[in-house]
Amino acid sequence: MHTCVFKNDARKAYLDADGKVDLAKIQARWTELGKIKVSLGNKYFTPAVVEKVKGLSDSDQQRFLDVMMGGLSNDDSSVGVYATRPEDYDVFSFYLEPLIREYHKIEGQTKQEHDWNIPVGEYVLTKIDSRLEKVSMRARVARNVKGWNLPPSMDKDERIRFENKMVEVFGSFGIPGKYHSLTPGHKNEITNQQADELRNKHFLFNDMTTDNHLTSSGVASDWPHGRGIWISEDETKMIWIGEEDQLRIISIVQGNDLGKVDQSLHDLLNGIERSGLEFAEHPIYGVITTCPTNMGTGKRQSILGKFPNITKGGTDEKKLKEVARSLGLQARGVGGEHSNMDKEGTADISPSARFGVTEAIVTKRLFEGLIKLYDMEVQAAGGNRQNCCIIY
Numbered sequence: 001m002h003t004c005v006f007k008n009d010a011r012k013a014y015l016d017a018d019g020k021v022d023l024a025k026i027q028a029r030w031t032e033l034g035k036i037k038v039s040l041g042n043k044y045f046t047p048a049v050v051e052k053v054k055g056l057s058d059s060d061q062q063r064f065l066d067v068m069m070g071g072l073s074n075d076d077s078s079v080g081v082y083a084t085r086p087e088d089y090d091v092f093s094f095y096l097e098p099l100i101r102e103y104h105k106i107e108g109q110t111k112q113e114h115d116w117n118i119p120v121g122e123y124v125l126t127k128i129d130s131r132l133e134k135v136s137m138r139a140r141v142a143r144n145v146k147g148w149n150l151p152p153s154m155d156k157d158e159r160i161r162f163e164n165k166m167v168e169v170f171g172s173f174g175i176p177g178k179y180h181s182l183t184p185g186h187k188n189e190i191t192n193q194q195a196d197e198l199r200n201k202h203f204l205f206n207d208m209t210t211d212n213h214l215t216s217s218g219v220a221s222d223w224p225h226g227r228g229i230w231i232s233e234d235e236t237k238m239i240w241i242g243e244e245d246q247l248r249i250i251s252i253v254q255g256n257d258l259g260k261v262d263q264s265l266h267d268l269l270n271g272i273e274r275s276g277l278e279f280a281e282h283p284i285y286g287v288i289t290t291c292p293t294n295m296g297t298g299k300r301q302s303i304l305g306k307f308p309n310i311t312k313g314g315t316d317e318k319k320l321k322e323v324a325r326s327l328g329l330q331a332r333g334v335g336g337e338h339s340n341m342d343k344e345g346t347a348d349i350s351p352s353a354r355f356g357v358t359e360a361i362v363t364k365r366l367f368e369g370l371i372k373l374y375d376m377e378v379q380a381a382g383g384n385r386q387n388c389c390i391i392y
């Protein structure tokens with residue numbers, strides 16, 4: 001269990017007596033952390049990068065420190081950096097570019113392309129196993145709106161103004177639904193109990209102050225101001241406000257055709273775009289997100305599956321994570337990113353790449369990865385299909 005560290009306190013350790021960024025202190029901290037785990041943020045903080053940082057203005061050096069605060073504060077970071085504003089990807093490209101390339105496994109020149117042409121009827125899960133008939137399928141895209149800071153550097157006022165701007169959008173974009181705010185005193189404010197009910201249904205995000213990556217980087221600052229969730233009347237479409245990105249646009253569909261969840265998500269995204277919001281987009285990296293892991297499409301698509309054999313009754317979730325990684329997939333528990341799996345090895349499986357692939361390829365990779373993963377689950381069950389793929 002980590003203690004909760006907030007950015008403004010944590011960053012003081014990297015300043016000199018005059019309040020300027022002290023690069024030697026940062027270097028020493030990365031060296032210390034490297035003995036435990038080398039995050040990408042650590043790996044790419046090279047002597048050449050340090051030289052470049054020395055040439056930046058004082059205020060950009062402060063920004064550069066902000067970018068690294070998540071990694072500097074957590075010995076379990078795998079990436080450890082978050083952008084604080086869209087321009088960070090250009091101002092600090094000497095540091096972020098190689099890191100992005102390594103995470104997304106990009107070689108050579110890449111320009112992000114978008115393609116939502118995803119066939120319905122092709123990526124059907126019952127083709128993998130006839131019992132995968134009613135599966136919880138989820139897809140989301142991360143988005144930030146042009147002209148606003150990214151969540152790590154928004155102040156309370158900006159968070160609240162952003163929430164209110166979105167409330168206006170929800171009133172105009174034509175899909176019936178309701179907004180639920182976590183902001184104290186907001187006209188759509190919900191109670192803690194109502195928030196917990198939405199969490200139990202896996203709709204609403206967790207209290208962000210329980211995640212040290214989010215607190216130490218500033219993403220969770222001013223919690224719970226400017227945070228909330230819009231939910232469509234039929235409860236298949238959702239929009240998170242003020243989590244790791246300004247917006248997480250989500251669709252959850254029960255069924256077996258991956259193309260259908262894409263269709264639902266794309267309809268929602270188009271609805272928002274029609275309202276006139278312009279998303280922050282980079283000419284090379286595509287969609288701009290707070291965490292470099294989401295750049296490109298910003299799309300994560302997953303299914304909830306049970307893998308009781310690979311995980312040995314949920315006791316060896318590490319094994320499932322390893323197997324998934326070898327297939328270009330990521331396995332998480334059902335309660336979000338750092339949650340555990342249950343006795344049946346219930347996991348949320350998604351492709352890890354979001355940049356250098358199109359939205360359509362993310363779906364294809366999920367489907368093709370699942371074919372192999374279920375194959376391995378059958379093997380782990382000694383070849384007996386009846387013992388696998390316990391259906392939700």
Ligand SMILES: NC(=[NH2+])NCCC[C@H](N)C(=O)O
Nearest residue numbers: 070077078079080213291293
């Ligand atoms: N939600 C995310 N952006 N996850 C990916 C990285 C999370 C965290 N900053 C780390 O480095 O481990």
